[in-house]
Amino acid sequence: MKELEYPFDNSYIMKKSKSLKKALLADGSDRIKKKIAVLGGSTTHDIIRILELFLLNYDIEPVFYESEYGQYWQDAMFPSDELKEFAPDIIFVHTSNRNITDYPTMDDDEAAVQAKLDNTFKHFETMWHNLHELYHCPIIQNNFEAPFYRLMGNRDGYDVHGRLSFVNRLNLMFSEYAKKTSGDEGSFFINDINYLSTCYGLDAWSDPLAWHMYKYALCIQAIPTLSFNVANIIKSIYGKNKKGLVLDLDNTLWGGVVGDDGPDGIEIGQETNLGQVYLEFQNYIKAQKELGIVLAVDSKNDEENALAGLNHPDGALKPDDFVFIKANWEPKSENMKAIASELNVLPESLVFVDDNPAERAIVTGQIPKVNAPEIDTPEHYIRILDHSGFFETTSISEDDRKRNEMYMANRKRTELQESFKDYGEYLKSLEMKAVIAPFEKMYIPRIAQLTNKSNQFNLTTKRYTPDDIEKTANDSNNITLYGRLEDKFGDNGIVSLVIGKQEGDELHIDLWLMSCRVLKRDMEFAMMDSLAKKASERGIKTIYGYYYPTAKNKMVKDFYSLQGFELVKEDEAGNKTYKLDLTGYTNKNNVIDVETLCAE
Amino acid sequence: MTREEVFEKLNEVFRDVFEDDDITVTDATTADDIDDWDSLEHINLINAVEQEFDIKFNMGQIVAMKNVGEMADIIISKLQG
Numbered sequence: 001m002k003e004l005e006y007p008f009d010n011s012y013i014m015k016k017s018k019s020l021k022k023a024l025l026a027d028g029s030d031r032i033k034k035k036i037a038v039l040g041g042s043t044t045h046d047i048i049r050i051l052e053l054f055l056l057n058y059d060i061e062p063v064f065y066e067s068e069y070g071q072y073w074q075d076a077m078f079p080s081d082e083l084k085e086f087a088p089d090i091i092f093v094h095t096s097n098r099n100i101t102d103y104p105t106m107d108d109d110e111a112a113v114q115a116k117l118d119n120t121f122k123h124f125e126t127m128w129h130n131l132h133e134l135y136h137c138p139i140i141q142n143n144f145e146a147p148f149y150r151l152m153g154n155r156d157g158y159d160v161h162g163r164l165s166f167v168n169r170l171n172l173m174f175s176e177y178a179k180k181t182s183g184d185e186g187s188f189f190i191n192d193i194n195y196l197s198t199c200y201g202l203d204a205w206s207d208p209l210a211w212h213m214y215k216y217a218l219c220i221q222a223i224p225t226l227s228f229n230v231a232n233i234i235k236s237i238y239g240k241n242k243k244g245l246v247l248d249l250d251n252t253l254w255g256g257v258v259g260d261d262g263p264d265g266i267e268i269g270q271e272t273n274l275g276q277v278y279l280e281f282q283n284y285i286k287a288q289k290e291l292g293i294v295l296a297v298d299s300k301n302d303e304e305n306a307l308a309g310l311n312h313p314d315g316a317l318k319p320d321d322f323v324f325i326k327a328n329w330e331p332k333s334e335n336m337k338a339i340a341s342e343l344n345v346l347p348e349s350l351v352f353v354d355d356n357p358a359e360r361a362i363v364t365g366q367i368p369k370v371n372a373p374e375i376d377t378p379e380h381y382i383r384i385l386d387h388s389g390f391f392e393t394t395s396i397s398e399d400d401r402k403r404n405e406m407y408m409a410n411r412k413r414t415e416l417q418e419s420f421k422d423y424g425e426y427l428k429s430l431e432m433k434a435v436i437a438p439f440e441k442m443y444i445p446r447i448a449q450l451t452n453k454s455n456q457f458n459l460t461t462k463r464y465t466p467d468d469i470e471k472t473a474n475d476s477n478n479i480t481l482y483g484r485l486e487d488k489f490g491d492n493g494i495v496s497l498v499i500g501k502q503e504g505d506e507l508h509i510d511l512w513l514m515s516c517r518v519l520k521r522d523m524e525f526a527m528m529d530s531l532a533k534k535a536s537e538r539g540i541k542t543i544y545g546y547y548y549p550t551a552k553n554k555m556v557k558d559f560y561s562l563q564g565f566e567l568v569k570e571d572e573a574g575n576k577t578y579k580l581d582l583t584g585y586t587n588k589n590n591v592i593d594v595e596t597l598c599a600e
Numbered sequence: 601m602t603r604e605e606v607f608e609k610l611n612e613v614f615r616d617v618f619e620d621d622d623i624t625v626t627d628a629t630t631a632d633d634i635d636d637w638d639s640l641e642h643i644n645l646i647n648a649v650e651q652e653f654d655i656k657f658n659m660g661q662i663v664a665m666k667n668v669g670e671m672a673d674i675i676i677s678k679l680q681g
Contacts, residue, residue, distance in 0.1 A: 014644060
């Protein structure tokens with residue numbers, strides 16, 4: 001919904017929240033339900049009200065638990081039955097510098113200040129540990145905004161007695177904690193209100209009226225800014241980040257029109273002011289690519305001119321940085337759909353970046369839910385893209401970083417496939433090797449990410465947090481398998497997951513998914529062979545598979561039939577139960593060389 | 601801006617905030633007259649009124665306001681000042 005995309009109008013959202021909510025609930029989107037506990041050190045009512053809107057807009061339907069006013073610590077340390085029963089999926093701790101109770105005084109020596117610092121940190125750390133023990137769910141914790149006054153002026157930032165110095169040091173300790181726990185359980189995230197309040201303007205943010213009148217730790221106007229930031233973290237945890245940028249060229253990546261002005265006439269590089277702005281933007285985009293954001297070009301140009309522009313010696317982006325370059329005279333929405341389909345992603349997972357409002361309108365009109373930010377003028381491009389939170393990074397896996405390489409390799413595969421008449425011969429020529437093994441600790445972030453991202457080749461569409469994955473893997477009743485596929489063009493990384501629960505001599509498949517980047521490579525057969533083998537070793541005789549239809553997983557509606565299962569039940573909603581007798585199971589994969597690793 | 605115009609705009613704000621197109625406020629309207637007008641919605645209302653008229657109430661004014669009429673008085677004095 002446009003009203004909820006950056007740069008949004010804070011007061012409009014505050015005023016119209018009720019009608020916005022109605023409109024969101026009526027739009028027919030398929031939403032995942034999540035329980036969010038908000039533990040506040042100040043008033044949280046409107047923060048929750050607005051957070052709900054942003055989450056609904058991200059196709060997450062939240063249910064909230066709200067602590068009594070200011071009771072964040074009590075709720076975390078001595079949880080009420082209500083909170084226990086609520087069993088949160090996410091905990092958001094909304095505290096601020098108003099919750100720091102023991103600031104240094106001028107009489108304190110350095111050791112005394114250090115002790116105050118340690119105590120304040122411990123107050124929070126103890127709470128995080130307790131919450132983790134109790135709920136095993138992601139925790140989102142505010143850091144601290146800078147104080148709105150400085151007793152000593154500039155000295156406040158470095159004198160050991162300064163409140164600003166104290167807050168800065170605390171923030172550093174929070175960051176260290178987040179760094180330490182990230183990747184480990186991956187379930188602690190900082191909501192950086194220090195940065196947010198700076199962007200917003202600290203004096204406005206810290207409006208004492210809001211505190212003394214209503215006990216809000218930020219001004220009322222800033223609430224959407226805060227809630228949006230929290231929503232971005234949450235949607236990222238649930239794998240709802242965008243995957244790529246689809247970029248226009250003329251007046252988006254450089255100034256001028258390459259077809260008219262020629263490659264020598266466009267503005268890019270250090271020579272002109274405008275050229276510098278575009279270069280900074282190109283550098284920003286290139287840095288995104290290194291984080292694993294897929295880049296593609298969608299431009300009304302002759303390809304030859306587009307390439308000449310991208311080969312400009314002073315530009316940062318080169319043709320090789322893009323997985324696809326669609327430079328032609330087709331409608332941009334068609335190019336965008338083609339790019340999405342060739343990448344095997346949904347078009348709405350790509351962000352359309354174009355300076356021309358008319359082109360943006362065509363794309364958003366033709367492709368529902370696609371984002372086409374109003375990037376305004378070149379000097380604002382970076383801020384608007386950046387603050388939109390499309391790529392909020394709650395975890396970085398190796399696979400993310402290599403994504404561009406993988407898509408490049410896919411392109412080469414397609415070229416190779418076209419040279420073969422027989423598909424089986426083509427598969428053999430890929431020289432595929434797979435590793436199929438029980439879940440391993442180091443892969444937990446990627447595994448959790450896959451369960452949240454995969455929509456199409458996903459039989460049950462169950463979502464897991466890293467904590468859930470760890471618990472599942474540690475439960476000896478479960479068979480867990482991940483599959484990693486490599487071929488002569490490159491490593492696809494972890495692309496398939498299976499979780500089955502043993503009950504006596506039966507196995508029930510809770511999760512079966514595969515990344516669409518390895519469709520039609522027989523990887524699903526290799527996974528089934530490994531699952532059958534593992535199951536037989538445990539004395540399992542029958543495997544039950546389940547298919548739960550969603551708006552996106554039609555592709556696998558006959559998956560279990562293809563795997564040789566027999567349909568035993570289908571209900572009105574189209575939920576199907578299948579079973580497979582393992583007696584006499586014969587392996588189905590003969591094109592992938594599989595290495596099976598043992599547990600741990 | 602005349603007092604009538606101020607009330608016209610206030611009506612719009614109240615209707616938006618409480619999502620109820622039947623609301624018509626008068627000088628005597630108080631929180632007791634509108635179902636959803638509790639202390640939490642009051643914050644939102646004050647904020648929306650400030651935005652609409654591009655003014656800022658100070659704390660003393662917010663605390664002292666007894667009804668919509670007094671709110672309108674303050675708005676008019678701010679707009680004139």
